[in-house]
Amino acid sequence: AGTDPGDPASVFAILPVSRQTALGPEIRWHSVAGKSYRVQRATALGQAFETVSGLLPATPPVNEFIDKNAPKNRELFYRIVKP
Known part of the structure; x- marks a missing residue:
């Protein structure tokens, strides 16, 4: 997922600031250049x-x-999954 195993702060997780919008739930997560994801x-x-x-x-x-x-x-x- 592009995380750094030597850095305890480098995690792959949905951010807690995800929120409900008028269109539906907004999901946010840290991403890494060159990667792709699916929800x-x-x-x-x-x-x-x-x-x-x-x-x-x-x-x-x-x-x-x-x-x-x-x-x-x-x-x-x-x-969030990385195919």
Whole structure:
């Protein structure tokens, strides 16, 4: 994912400032030049994740994705994967 194993602050994680917008949940994460990502969503922990984005090229330092097709009024779980 482009993290530095020698740097404890170098982590691959969704940023806690992700928020709800008028169009849907906004998911943000640190990205690395030359990498690509996909966003996946589940409606419950332990359930299968579905891919909700196409291949997203990195836009360092942070990528953003708005899930415009997210179910309304539901708790949702997201993860970022590097194909």
